[in-house]
Amino acid sequence: MGDREDFMSRVNDLYRFEAIQGHLGWDQETIMPSKGAKSRGEILAWLAGQRHSRLIEPELGHLISRLENTEMDDFLAANVREMRRKFDEAVKLPNQFVSEFTKARSEALIAWQKARSDADFSQFESHLENMVALTQKKVEYLGTDNTPYDVLLDEYEVGMTVADYDPLFAGLKQRLVPLLAKIMKSDVIIPSLPEEMNFPVAAQEEFCNQVSKAMGFDFQAGRMDVSTHPFCAGLWPDDTRFTTRFDEKDPFSCLYAVMHESGHGLYEQGLPRDHSYSPVGMAVSLGVHESQSRFWENQIGRTSAFWDIAMPWFREQFPECPDWDSETLDLVANEVKPDFIRVEADEITYNLHIMIRYEIEKMIFNEGLAVKDIPATWNKMMKDWFGIDVPNDSLGCLQDIHWSMGAFGYFPTYTLGNLYAAQLLHTMSKELGNIEEIISSGDWSSMLTWLRTRIHENGSVMTPSKLIESATGNAPSPEAFLNYVESKYSKLYNL
Amino acid sequence: MGDREDFMSRVNDLYRFEAIQGHLGWDQETIMPSKGAKSRGEILAWLAGQRHSRLIEPELGHLISRLENTEMDDFLAANVREMRRKFDEAVKLPNQFVSEFTKARSEALIAWQKARSDADFSQFESHLENMVALTQKKVEYLGTDNTPYDVLLDEYEVGMTVADYDPLFAGLKQRLVPLLAKIMKSDVIIPSLPEEMNFPVAAQEEFCNQVSKAMGFDFQAGRMDVSTHPFCAGLWPDDTRFTTRFDEKDPFSCLYAVMHESGHGLYEQGLPRDHSYSPVGMAVSLGVHESQSRFWENQIGRTSAFWDIAMPWFREQFPECPDWDSETLDLVANEVKPDFIRVEADEITYNLHIMIRYEIEKMIFNEGLAVKDIPATWNKMMKDWFGIDVPNDSLGCLQDIHWSMGAFGYFPTYTLGNLYAAQLLHTMSKELGNIEEIISSGDWSSMLTWLRTRIHENGSVMTPSKLIESATGNAPSPEAFLNYVESKYSKLYNL
Numbered sequence: 001m002g003d004r005e006d007f008m009s010r011v012n013d014l015y016r017f018e019a020i021q022g023h024l025g026w027d028q029e030t031i032m033p034s035k036g037a038k039s040r041g042e043i044l045a046w047l048a049g050q051r052h053s054r055l056i057e058p059e060l061g062h063l064i065s066r067l068e069n070t071e072m073d074d075f076l077a078a079n080v081r082e083m084r085r086k087f088d089e090a091v092k093l094p095n096q097f098v099s100e101f102t103k104a105r106s107e108a109l110i111a112w113q114k115a116r117s118d119a120d121f122s123q124f125e126s127h128l129e130n131m132v133a134l135t136q137k138k139v140e141y142l143g144t145d146n147t148p149y150d151v152l153l154d155e156y157e158v159g160m161t162v163a164d165y166d167p168l169f170a171g172l173k174q175r176l177v178p179l180l181a182k183i184m185k186s187d188v189i190i191p192s193l194p195e196e197m198n199f200p201v202a203a204q205e206e207f208c209n210q211v212s213k214a215m216g217f218d219f220q221a222g223r224m225d226v227s228t229h230p231f232c233a234g235l236w237p238d239d240t241r242f243t244t245r246f247d248e249k250d251p252f253s254c255l256y257a258v259m260h261e262s263g264h265g266l267y268e269q270g271l272p273r274d275h276s277y278s279p280v281g282m283a284v285s286l287g288v289h290e291s292q293s294r295f296w297e298n299q300i301g302r303t304s305a306f307w308d309i310a311m312p313w314f315r316e317q318f319p320e321c322p323d324w325d326s327e328t329l330d331l332v333a334n335e336v337k338p339d340f341i342r343v344e345a346d347e348i349t350y351n352l353h354i355m356i357r358y359e360i361e362k363m364i365f366n367e368g369l370a371v372k373d374i375p376a377t378w379n380k381m382m383k384d385w386f387g388i389d390v391p392n393d394s395l396g397c398l399q400d401i402h403w404s405m406g407a408f409g410y411f412p413t414y415t416l417g418n419l420y421a422a423q424l425l426h427t428m429s430k431e432l433g434n435i436e437e438i439i440s441s442g443d444w445s446s447m448l449t450w451l452r453t454r455i456h457e458n459g460s461v462m463t464p465s466k467l468i469e470s471a472t473g474n475a476p477s478p479e480a481f482l483n484y485v486e487s488k489y490s491k492l493y494n495l
Numbered sequence: 496m497g498d499r500e501d502f503m504s505r506v507n508d509l510y511r512f513e514a515i516q517g518h519l520g521w522d523q524e525t526i527m528p529s530k531g532a533k534s535r536g537e538i539l540a541w542l543a544g545q546r547h548s549r550l551i552e553p554e555l556g557h558l559i560s561r562l563e564n565t566e567m568d569d570f571l572a573a574n575v576r577e578m579r580r581k582f583d584e585a586v587k588l589p590n591q592f593v594s595e596f597t598k599a600r601s602e603a604l605i606a607w608q609k610a611r612s613d614a615d616f617s618q619f620e621s622h623l624e625n626m627v628a629l630t631q632k633k634v635e636y637l638g639t640d641n642t643p644y645d646v647l648l649d650e651y652e653v654g655m656t657v658a659d660y661d662p663l664f665a666g667l668k669q670r671l672v673p674l675l676a677k678i679m680k681s682d683v684i685i686p687s688l689p690e691e692m693n694f695p696v697a698a699q700e701e702f703c704n705q706v707s708k709a710m711g712f713d714f715q716a717g718r719m720d721v722s723t724h725p726f727c728a729g730l731w732p733d734d735t736r737f738t739t740r741f742d743e744k745d746p747f748s749c750l751y752a753v754m755h756e757s758g759h760g761l762y763e764q765g766l767p768r769d770h771s772y773s774p775v776g777m778a779v780s781l782g783v784h785e786s787q788s789r790f791w792e793n794q795i796g797r798t799s800a801f802w803d804i805a806m807p808w809f810r811e812q813f814p815e816c817p818d819w820d821s822e823t824l825d826l827v828a829n830e831v832k833p834d835f836i837r838v839e840a841d842e843i844t845y846n847l848h849i850m851i852r853y854e855i856e857k858m859i860f861n862e863g864l865a866v867k868d869i870p871a872t873w874n875k876m877m878k879d880w881f882g883i884d885v886p887n888d889s890l891g892c893l894q895d896i897h898w899s900m901g902a903f904g905y906f907p908t909y910t911l912g913n914l915y916a917a918q919l920l921h922t923m924s925k926e927l928g929n930i931e932e933i934i935s936s937g938d939w940s941s942m943l944t945w946l947r948t949r950i951h952e953n954g955s956v957m958t959p960s961k962l963i964e965s966a967t968g969n970a971p972s973p974e975a976f977l978n979y980v981e982s983k984y985s986k987l988y989n990l
Contacts, residue, residue, distance in 0.1 A: 016541055020515060023522070035716040036734030039771070043731065046511055221530040236538065239531030276534070 004076065007063040008278065010054065011083060015277035017051040019236060026233040026241055030225045045102075052098070055090045075280045078461045082279035085158075092141050101134050105406050112404035119394040121375050124404070129371045131406045132364060139365070149365040152409030157287045157416060159463050162362060164476075165412055168419070169355050171478045177385065179486060180348050183336045186493035190335045191328055199251040203317035207251070208244065208258040210313050215296055216448040217262045218269055230257040232264035232293075234283070237276045240268040251318070252333060259301040263293035266448060270456025285464040286410070288455065290417020291424060295451070298347055298418075299425050299484070304330035305439035334492055338386035340395035347485055349386065351418060356381045357400070357411040365408065420468050422481035424451070427472040499571065502558040503773065505549065506578060510772035512546040514731060521728040521736055525720045540597075547593070550585045570775045573956045577774035580653075587636050596629050600901050607899035614889040616870050619899070624866045626901045627859060634860070644860040647904030652782045652911060654958050657857060659971075660907055664850050666973045667910070672880065674981060675843050678831045681988035685830045686823055694746040698812035702746070703739065703753040705808050710791055711943040712757045713764055725752040727759035727788075729778070732771045735763040746813070747828060751792050758791035759784055761943060765951025780959040781905070783950065785912020786919060790946070793842055793913075794920050794979070799825035800934035829987055833881035835890035842980055844881065846913060851876045852895070852906040860903065915963050917976035919946070922967040 001009070021044060028040050054060075064087055067080045108127040115124035139148045150161040205224075213219065222240040232242035242261035247253045267283055275281030283289050300306055307326030315321060324332075336346045342353040360377055363369035369377065378397040379390040390396040402410050428450050429435045438447060454471035462470060469475050489495065496504070516539060523535050549555075559582055562575045603622035610619035634643045645656040700719075708714065717735040727737035737756035742748045762778055770776030778784050795801055802821030810816060819827075831841045837848040855872055858864035864872065873892040874885040885891040897905050923945055924930045933942060949966035957965060964970050984990065 016538060019538070020519075023519065024515075027518070027522075031718065033714065033716055033718055033734055035713070036731055039732040039734060043511060043514070218530070219528065221528055223526065223528055236531055237534040239528055239534060 003063055003066050003070075007060075007067055007083075008079070010057070010060050010063070011079060011279070012277040014051055014054055015279075015282075017047055017054070019277065021047050021051070022233050023235050026235060029227045029229075029231065030241075030243060052090060055086060061087055061091070074461050075275060075459075078280040078459075079278050082460065086279075089142060092143070093138065094141070097134075097137065097141065101138070101406065104130050104134055105404070108404045108406070109401070112398070112401065116394050116398040119392040119398070121393040121398060124398065125371060128374075128403060131403065132371055132408075135406055135408055136365070147366045149362050149409065152361070152365065153412065154409075156407075156410045157285050157413050157464055159465055160287075160412070160416070162366070165358065168476070168478055169358060169412075169415070172351055172415070172482065173355060175482045175486070176348055176352060179489065180336070180338065180352075182495050183348065183489055183493050184338070186495060188331070188493050190331050191324070192332070193250065194322060195249075197318075197321065198248050199318055201246045201248065204246055204248075204251050204254050207313055207317040208255055211255065211301075211310060212258055212262040212265075214309075214442070214444060215259070215262050215266060215300075216445060217265050221269055222265055224258070230261050232261045232268065234268035234271070237273050238269075240265045251314075256297050256301060256333070260293040260297040263296035264289055266296070266451070267292040267456050270452045272457055272459045275459055280460045282460055284458070284460040284462070284467055285416075286413035287416030287420060288464050288467060290414055291420030291468075292417075292451065292455065294417050294421040295424060299421060299435075300439055300444070300447075302330070302333040302347075303436065303439060305436040307333075308440050309442045331492060334489070336489065336493070338388055340382070340388070340390060341399055347418070348489065351415045352385050354411050354415045356385070358415075360397075361408050361411070416464075416476065419476060419478055419481045422484040423468060423472045423474060423476070424454070425484065426480040498558055498561055498565075502555075502562060502578075503574070505552070505555050505558070506574060506774070507772040509546055509549055510774075510777075512542055512549070514772065516542050516546070517728050518730050521730060524722045524724075524726065525736075525738060547585060550581060556582055556586070569956050570770060570954075573775040573954075574770075574773050577955065581774075584637060587638070588633065589636070592629075592632065592636065596633070596901065599625050599629055600899070603899045603901070604896070607893070607896065611889050611893040614887040614893070616888040616893060619893065620866060623869075623898060626898065627866055627903075630901055630903055631860070642861045644857050644904065647856070647860065648907065649904075651902075651905045652780050652908050652959055654960055655782075655907070655911070657861070660853065663914070663971070663973055664853060664907075664910070667846055667977065668850060670973075670977045670981070671843060671847060674984065675831070675833065675847075677990050678843065678984055678988050679833070681990060683826070683988045685826050686819070687827070688745065689817060690744075692813075692816065693743050694813055696741045696743065699741055699743075699746050699749050702808055702812045703749055706750065706796075706805060707753055707757040707760075709804075709937070709939060710754070710757050710761060710795075711940060712760050716764055717760055719753070725756050727756045727763065729763035729766070732768050733764075735760045746809075751796060751828070754796040755788040755792040758788035761791070761946070762787040762951050765947045767952050767954045770954055775955045777955055779953070779955040779957070779962055780911075781908035782911030782915060783959050783962060785909055786915030786963075787912075787946065787950065789912050789916040790919060794916060794930075795934055795939070795942075797825070797828040797842075798931065798934060800931040802828075803935050804937045826987060829984070831984065831988070833883055835877070835883070835885060836894055842913070843984065846910045847880050849906050849910045851880070853910075855892075856903050856906070911959075911971065914971060914973055914976045917979040918963060918967040918969060918971070919949070920979065921975040 024040065024044060024047070028037070028044075032040060060083070064080055064084050067076070068084070072080065104127070108124075108131050111124050111127040115121060135152065136148065139151045142151055144151045147162055150163075153160050153162065153165065209219070209224065212224065221238040222242070225241060225243045226245060227243040228245065230242070230244045232240070234240055242258075242265045244254050244257045244261060267289060271283065272281055304326040307329040311324075311326055311329065334346065336348050338349050339345065342350065342357075345353050356378065359381070360369065360374060363377070364371070364374075374397050375393050378393075382388055382390050382396065400411075402408075425435065428447065432438060432446055432450060435447075438444065455467065458467060458470075465476050472480075474480075519535065519539060519542070523532070523539075527535060555578070559575055559579050562571070563579070567575060599622070603619075603626050606622040607619050610616060630647065631643065634646045637646055639646045642657055648655050648657065648660065704714070704719065707719065716733040717737070720736060720738045721740060722738040723740065725737070725739045727735070729735055737753075737760045739749050739752045739756060762784060766778065767776055799821040802824040806819075806821055806824065829841065831843050833844050834840065837845065840848050851873065854876070855864065855869060858872070859866070859869075869892050870888050877883055877885050877891065895906075897903075920930065923942065927933060927941055927945060930942075933939065950962065953962055953965075960971050967975075969975075
């Protein structure tokens, strides 16, 4: 067997283990009986161990080194590049450290759940200190010429550093804060759902299925299920599964979760199948993944053009709903309101939520902010930027799961998703023509085809920012997003 | 690491791979989207390869040999015994042969599906010849001092040979054939379901859930789903899943499938969890597994005592059903009728169906019956034993999937299940008292506890026949079963 074949066979094995982990994780979140949790945890840990011991095999390192010195096509080169990253990281981290981290994380997760439910930061404080300390140790093991926080940012969106994010966030803040102030002063009144109405689960499911199919999600190569927190799992070639949740008082919560997760699902269904079970055949980054979900959820789904098409479907399922026009539904779906919870935020305040987390993470890892000072820092920023007083830490710095899992540096990818989506929409409209007209036509296949070619089919052959540049002609930037929200919300709120 | 630890760690790894295969197989049969079939087939083949390469590692063989010469407790001894079997078999079969067999089997399976649907044996003949030839080759590789068919029988029920089955089946036939003749002459009329009635799926599900819970199946440690052919998969500690199917014209089909599969499920839920992921922690054999399903399905479920308890549950779900008494339902559930299809057969004719398959398999492997002569042989036996003319091979020798999969020697375990179940019932009634009274009381926990202690908790520490002997005081024999059916059907049919 030649080096390339040997390398690819090892890589494929690693990614097959990962796919199995993904499948058992999906099952755990959706349909596993409750008592199965213990044995599921054990088998997932065992799979992680199987995968890790293969990843650190010295022969894999030798193969990578030898291939790095040969001529390679773009796909093999991308695989070698990504495996170099993974191999180096796995080899640099001592086994004992990885176990310690894993153990601390499960303890922190349990403490966080309790602390959030009791709105009591003190229960979580020592665990968070531990996660921060272990993460700092991890940064030391990995080593860097940049700042410590850069190491963490790079884990979630390759190539992005503080030097990239700082100007990007500054640019966003400069125009989002005044826009928000203007919206707050608008006298446009947002209608609300009639309180006495009930939206049965079966009918919501039917409606959301219809929307997801219209987007192009292939239900012969995927499924929709129910879980506490909606998510999408690529799982297997031609088997992509996403989830949603149902609230009988609010059909929009499920609808936009489905559009969001279907957007992720379309990306997974469009990945290059010739390269399954290898890095280059996977989605390139969290930021690009989020751009696909946000594109469909916000830029398609939260428009009056969408409701022109979807209102008859909606009324078919809920014949007793008020006789709203699509402009009204557009307003309902786009209400802007500075509030405490990120996952419920509108398009304007969402990125401000992210920035607060980014600034605090930067302070922790680059400027030595003490964990005990996080709540006060958080609350001050909410007051300064949103003008609201955080009543307790459950509505403040305890709301997100990420830190309890040691996922520092993850949040900014959400904002990247929003920016990328706006850049894609802008270029798409230049090439395909008026997007509102396409949405109103009900045939959305041209948009999906465009995303397939520009994004999905490229897998991870380019870095995230190169991919966005190749798809849109511009490097990642906040410009398109700001133009999009300023124009959209000026119309909605008569600014 | 000592030999025992090294051995057990390797064994646990093998069985973890097997559990993953089981999980992905369950998913494939129940909820996998259709286009996922190709990648699912690939990953299952990959897992089989991963497992096989670990099984044939020479160091495992050395460990087994060394342990065989040490003092071991019963559980470790059982594990070593079973791994010796598996290791020897895996090592004796050349890789190329295993691939050839696997390939021939998938082709035969496809040909069989088509042949059955077209009722055309000629489409399947050459494939079946191939499967027989490969199976004969397999017997040669494995080697034996007994007859070739004995090698195959032993694969599915360790320790059982032609010398065991022949007298057992002869004893059965001797009393079942006259019993059947008497029943056929009885003037008892079996009522049938009102044709115009519909039994909605949701109500059937509710009813069957209630029955399964009454049996003691723990739905916090298991699930019920839907598949074309009902089955039960042990999967994981505290995560056992069975399936059923729904026919809106016939609620009994689903009910008895659920009781059957819940019986399998109770066995899985009762296995010794300290020994998970090793042979001794698994169900001991197909025959014993089938005894658990048949016990609940037939000996509990097809009685008027069962209907005393279940009729109110049934009527709650189907308020418009006729006002039958439990004796009537007992008759409906126990109708005896010589017919073509095994899986739809009653308790009397079922074992005759099995015997036809056993005799033909014995003729093929021990007496050189040519594949082309199978249909005529089959049809003659159906005429001789059942008095019916097989109109086409779909209702004859093409009805079962087993031969297309090369599973020769499997069928007799179904009959063993029936015999074991009757032996268990007989001993249970001596120890717990009148079983009809226990069933009528609605509290079935004493029966489950008895099965737990006598069967489930023993895992595979004994051979199947030793387990039955230890549970009932008697070696496997047809006596208890014959007494059971003679007494039951004499009453039902006024013989």
